[in-house]
Amino acid sequence: MHVLTTRATAIGTPAGAVLKIHADSAAHNSEALAYALAGHSPALPLLLSVDDTSRSLLIEHFPHPISWTCPTAPRRLIGAVADIHAAPASLPSELAPAFDAFRLDRLTAAPPPAWLRDAHAWPDVLAHVRAAHGDSAIPIGHLDLKPEHARRRHGDGGLVLVNIGTLRPDITGLVDLVTLPAVLRQAGRGLPGREVLALYRAAAARHGITWTGPALRAALTVFARPTGLDTLDGPARPRPPYHAPRRTPPWNPPPPPARSSTPP
Numbered sequence: 001m002h003v004l005t006t007r008a009t010a011i012g013t014p015a016g017a018v019l020k021i022h023a024d025s026a027a028h029n030s031e032a033l034a035y036a037l038a039g040h041s042p043a044l045p046l047l048l049s050v051d052d053t054s055r056s057l058l059i060e061h062f063p064h065p066i067s068w069t070c071p072t073a074p075r076r077l078i079g080a081v082a083d084i085h086a087a088p089a090s091l092p093s094e095l096a097p098a099f100d101a102f103r104l105d106r107l108t109a110a111p112p113p114a115w116l117r118d119a120h121a122w123p124d125v126l127a128h129v130r131a132a133h134g135d136s137a138i139p140i141g142h143l144d145l146k147p148e149h150a151r152r153r154h155g156d157g158g159l160v161l162v163n164i165g166t167l168r169p170d171i172t173g174l175v176d177l178v179t180l181p182a183v184l185r186q187a188g189r190g191l192p193g194r195e196v197l198a199l200y201r202a203a204a205a206r207h208g209i210t211w212t213g214p215a216l217r218a219a220l221t222v223f224a225r226p227t228g229l230d231t232l233d234g235p236a237r238p239r240p241p242y243h244a245p246r247r248t249p250p251w252n253p254p255p256p257p258a259r260s261s262t263p264p
Contacts, residue, residue: 017048021056028055031165036095036257037140038087043080043161062151062160068187076159077150078180078196079203081143084161085173086207088138098257102169105135112226113170121225128219129172132204132211141173142166145180147187174223177216 022028035047035057045060066073091099100106108126112119129139144166151160177200184190191199194213201211211219223229 016061018059018061019056020059021054023055025055027165028052028057030168031057033169034140034164034167037091037099037138037169038084038164038167040090040092041084041087043083043159044164045160045162059162062153062162064152065148066150066152066159068147068189073150073159073187074184074189074191074196075199075203077184078199080150080159080161081145081173081176081180082200082203082207082209084143084164084167085140085176086204086209088140088169089133089207091138095257099138099169102138103136104130104133104139107139107170116226117228118226121222124222125172125174125219125226128215128222129174132209132215132219134208138169139172140167140169141175142168142171143176143179145176145183147183150187171227172223174220175227175229177220178223178229 020031022031032050032052035044035050038044039047045062048058048060050057066076070076088099101110104126108123108130112122116122126139130137133139143161144163145161146163149162151162152158153160177197180196180200181191181193184196197213197216201213201216204211
């Protein structure tokens with residue numbers, strides 16, 4: 001059986017960019033779509049060029065991981081996640097119409113995604129997210145969060161998240177709050193779930209996302225019903241048992257919006 005893979009090659013000496021060549025169009029479209037939605041966030045590497053024909057992307061390279069011994073590392077990671085979640089609110093005007101179908105007011109009126117195990121609960125999830133983000137927000141989430149994907153930006157030392165091809169606009173950012181406590185534990189910087197949520201709410205509020213503590217805990221509790229993704233260490237419930245999140249369904253992304261294609 002032939003397995004399709006993605007190749008990534010560092011370019012330059014010292015390397016200043018990574019050339020990623022996807023083996024299939026779905027993976028390429030997924031990452032290109034993620035950059036179209038959130039690539040202007042300072043918490044992400046710059047997309048330097050993209051070519052749909054060769055399924056390639058040239059992406060700014062950050063080789064150095066952050067130091068997880070730094071006292072501010074958990075806060076910076078959570079702040080980067082909130083920054084990315086908020087990025088579609090500042091989409092360039094020429095791109096915004098291409099994503100109208102993923103606005104929360106449109107998603108609320110549309111049929112629930114076919115992969116949900118309990119479609120009847122999905123409107124409750126969207127209602128919570130809509131109250132915090134606003135009707136016109138695009139609720140992106142499902143970052144590939146791992147300790148090694150948190151990198152240090154050149155110069156200012158800011159935190160940058162790499163490998164964003166899993167980001168998608170059909171699952172909401174709640175899925176990343178399910179994952180964050182486990183990622184922090186893996187990095188040796190575990191925090192109580194309530195503290196993770198408090199840091200996220202503060203970071204999100206800087207972008208105009210108005211979660212309250214009770215509303216966010218209620219949203220996470222409701223989110224577990226249709227998706228099968230359980231919270232990890234207490235964001236939704238005071239003392240739940242540990243449940244690893246179930247695997248999220250495959251994402252078949254639409255082609256990214258039309259753009260001038262510049263071969264890497």
